Amino acid sequence: MSADTSVRLPGMHAKNPVMTASGTFGYGMEFAPYGDLRGLGGIVVKGLSLRPRTGNPMPRIAETPCGMLNAIGLQNCGVEVFLHDKLPRLPFAETPIVANLYACDAEEFAELAGVLSAAEGVAALEVNISCPNVKAGGIAFGQDPAMAGKLTEAVKKRAGDKPVWVKLSPNVTDIVGVARAAVLGGADVLTCINTLTGMSVDIRSRKPRLANVIGGLSGPAIKPVALRCVWQVCQAVSAPVIGVGGISSAEDVLEFILVGAHAVQIGTANFMRPDMAFRIAERLPALMDELGIKNLDDYRGTLAAG
Amino acid sequence: MGISGACRDLTILSVTPAGPVGGQYGCYYLEFDNPGLAPAVAGQFVMVRPACFGSDPVWPRPFSICRLTPDRLTLFVQACGRGTDVLCRLVPGDRVTVWGPLGQGFCLEPDTPTVMLAGGVGIAPFVEYAATHPAQHNLALVFGHRQPLSCYPFSELSQVVARAEAFEEKTPDDLPNFIELLEKTVAEYAGGLIVACGPRPFLLTVARLARRFGARAQVSLENRMACGVGGCLGCVEKNALGQYVQTCTEGPVFWVEELSLSEDA
Ligand SMILES: Cc1cc2nc3c(=O)[nH]c(=O)nc-3n(C[C@H](O)[C@H](O)[C@H](O)COP(=O)(O)OP(=O)(O)OC[C@H]3O[C@@H](n4cnc5c(N)ncnc54)[C@H](O)[C@@H]3O)c2cc1C
Ligand SMILES: Cc1cc2nc3c(=O)[nH]c(=O)nc-3n(C[C@H](O)[C@H](O)[C@H](O)COP(=O)(O)O)c2cc1C
Ligand code: FES
Numbered sequence: 001m002s003a004d005t006s007v008r009l010p011g012m013h014a015k016n017p018v019m020t021a022s023g024t025f026g027y028g029m030e031f032a033p034y035g036d037l038r039g040l041g042g043i044v045v046k047g048l049s050l051r052p053r054t055g056n057p058m059p060r061i062a063e064t065p066c067g068m069l070n071a072i073g074l075q076n077c078g079v080e081v082f083l084h085d086k087l088p089r090l091p092f093a094e095t096p097i098v099a100n101l102y103a104c105d106a107e108e109f110a111e112l113a114g115v116l117s118a119a120e121g122v123a124a125l126e127v128n129i130s131c132p133n134v135k136a137g138g139i140a141f142g143q144d145p146a147m148a149g150k151l152t153e154a155v156k157k158r159a160g161d162k163p164v165w166v167k168l169s170p171n172v173t174d175i176v177g178v179a180r181a182a183v184l185g186g187a188d189v190l191t192c193i194n195t196l197t198g199m200s201v202d203i204r205s206r207k208p209r210l211a212n213v214i215g216g217l218s219g220p221a222i223k224p225v226a227l228r229c230v231w232q233v234c235q236a237v238s239a240p241v242i243g244v245g246g247i248s249s250a251e252d253v254l255e256f257i258l259v260g261a262h263a264v265q266i267g268t269a270n271f272m273r274p275d276m277a278f279r280i281a282e283r284l285p286a287l288m289d290e291l292g293i294k295n296l297d298d299y300r301g302t303l304a305a306g
Numbered sequence: 307m308g309i310s311g312a313c314r315d316l317t318i319l320s321v322t323p324a325g326p327v328g329g330q331y332g333c334y335y336l337e338f339d340n341p342g343l344a345p346a347v348a349g350q351f352v353m354v355r356p357a358c359f360g361s362d363p364v365w366p367r368p369f370s371i372c373r374l375t376p377d378r379l380t381l382f383v384q385a386c387g388r389g390t391d392v393l394c395r396l397v398p399g400d401r402v403t404v405w406g407p408l409g410q411g412f413c414l415e416p417d418t419p420t421v422m423l424a425g426g427v428g429i430a431p432f433v434e435y436a437a438t439h440p441a442q443h444n445l446a447l448v449f450g451h452r453q454p455l456s457c458y459p460f461s462e463l464s465q466v467v468a469r470a471e472a473f474e475e476k477t478p479d480d481l482p483n484f485i486e487l488l489e490k491t492v493a494e495y496a497g498g499l500i501v502a503c504g505p506r507p508f509l510l511t512v513a514r515l516a517r518r519f520g521a522r523a524q525v526s527l528e529n530r531m532a533c534g535v536g537g538c539l540g541c542v543e544k545n546a547l548g549q550y551v552q553t554c555t556e557g558p559v560f561w562v563e564e565l566s567l568s569e570d571a
Contacts, residue, residue: 026535
């Protein structure tokens with residue numbers, strides 16, 4: 001007997017809740033030598049913009065206790081190269097491929113959504129309104145509920161029948177306010193959370209460890225923050241939530257589902273070992289069997305009162 | 307043959323300090339059995355993560371392949387921080403996850419007079435380079451070091467190549483003399499092939515000299531890496547067109563004219 005790990009999300013069916021997080025799994029094929037991409041619940045690719053972006057100066061990554069800082073600055077090949085050279089190599093018929101979008105203003109977001117909505121093989125659009133590493137737009141969109149709502153609306157209008165996921169920032173006083181605004185703006189799914197802003201310095205060289213000075217903190221260090229955000233958002237909105245932040249085991253996956261998440265994304269843990277997401281997806285059914293969980297719908301959001 | 311890229315859980319066979327007295331200089335040979343890795347080109351590297359890392363540090367660590375045969379993988383590691391300190395204290399039987407060979411190795415031209423320029427622990431990939439080179443009489447080595455020569459795999463290398471020269475930098479005042487030696491060597495091999503590995507300032511010097519003498523030279527970069535497989539875009543270097551290229555997949559070995567190297571990394 002094996003547990004049923006499948007998950008239903010608006011407009012898509014995932015064979016398991018283990019997806020990969022944007023920016024931590026390249027464009028997918030980089031990890032193909034380490035496992036069967038078809039074994040994943042979904043793949044969210046590196047953030048795409050209309051035109052290719054160079055990204056920030058180096059050094060752009062630094063290690064921190066149980067985590068890391070990054071200030072990649074959304075270096076990417078641009079949406080056209082993605083659609084022509086990267087997407088066709090992915091097993092999109094078997095595994096949902098989610099495009100993560102970044103743009104500098106609402107018009108550009110809408111234009112990008114227009115291009116991607118026409119693309120066969122893209123299962124959903126994940127709108128990044130929470131990147132801490134870019135000057136224009138980025139996190140500012142995700143910190144103001146009104147702006148987040150407007151942006152979601154603009155994307156939704158051009159997204160055709162593709163589900164729109166909105167990725168929230170933890171760098172706010174009230175994540176629930178932004179979550180509600182995104183849902184009112186038409187978000188089908190909320191992804192929770194992007195990185196926390198952080199910093200690291202070297203007392204000898206007296207320099208910051210990132211050229212950009214400030215970066216986004218990720219990895220096991222942020223898991224309690226992510227879990228709290230997912231729990232709060234799940235309590236407040238009825239849209240499905242995808243949990244992300246510091247997940248590195250099947251046990252972690254169940255923690256997020258217990259507080260209400262529909263699915264999860266594995267981010268920094270993919271760097272710990274490139275077969276990490278595959279291993280977690282493989283281990284999940286056995287862990288569910290061990291705990292007597294037959295399917296995820298029964299287990300989701302069953303956290304006992306404190 | 308092994309599958310290129312797949313993660314292997316390997317067992318450490320031995321951790322052997324190099325140098326005069328029991329490991330005081332922090333250089334070690336790490337040996338793994340039955341790696342099951344695909345054959346490597348010298349200059350390629352592996353990512354290494356001992357089971358005891360747990361959640362901290364989060365990143366694995368990259369190391370050049372010092373020697374890879376069907377039944378042995380040898381790494382040459384200098385303990386210089388929290389990850390390498392842990393690695394060099396492992397004992398036989400400990401489990402370590404390894405993946406590779408990764409990246410692009412050095413170009414190997416049997417008929418071209420070739421000089422290996424190594425700085426410190428940057429000598430590691432040249433053990434494999436010399437061992438797999440079909441015309442060792444065409445190989446020379448110039449090695450700059452700060453610790454005693456016996457800390458490094460220098461004598462093994464000098465036995466197989468036609469010429470080997472070591473330069474000890476005892477104080478920072480010796481640096482100009484080393485640069486002079488490099489200059490002489492690059493000028494001499496301007497019509498041949500130069501392959502270099504070592505600290506960034508050393509590679510910057512090699513690149514500058516290669517440009518000056520119009521020499522064909524490759525350098526192996528040691529940029530900070532999180533994933534090693536092209537997934538994070540953290541390890542980048544600026545190419546000649548000013549675009550960022552990934553050191554882990556497009557390097558770590560580059561022709562110097564492909565890059566516009568700067569001090570930061
Ligand atoms: C392709 C490649 C091949 C390498 N081959 C070898 C090898 O054969 N033998 C060997 O001993 N070392 C090699 N290195 C360097 C080795 O990876 C670093 O020394 C190691 O990652 C440092 O880890 P740590 O935890 O001990 O240091 P940390 O505690 O993380 O940092 C200590 C110091 O090391 C520096 N450092 C951190 N990461 C790197 C890095 N990737 N490269 C250089 N310095 C770094 C930090 O800036 C800091 O000053 C190689 C690096 C690369 C990228
Ligand atoms: C190197 C790196 C690059 C990232 N790039 C993106 C990106 O392009 N778009 C995005 O929405 N999130 C990006 N993120 C954020 C992750 O998708 C994820 O939300 C975050 O890292 C928290 O999860 P984790 O702790 O599991 O890594 C990036 C994270 C890292 C570490
Ligand atoms: S180390 Fe991650 S892309 Fe090179």
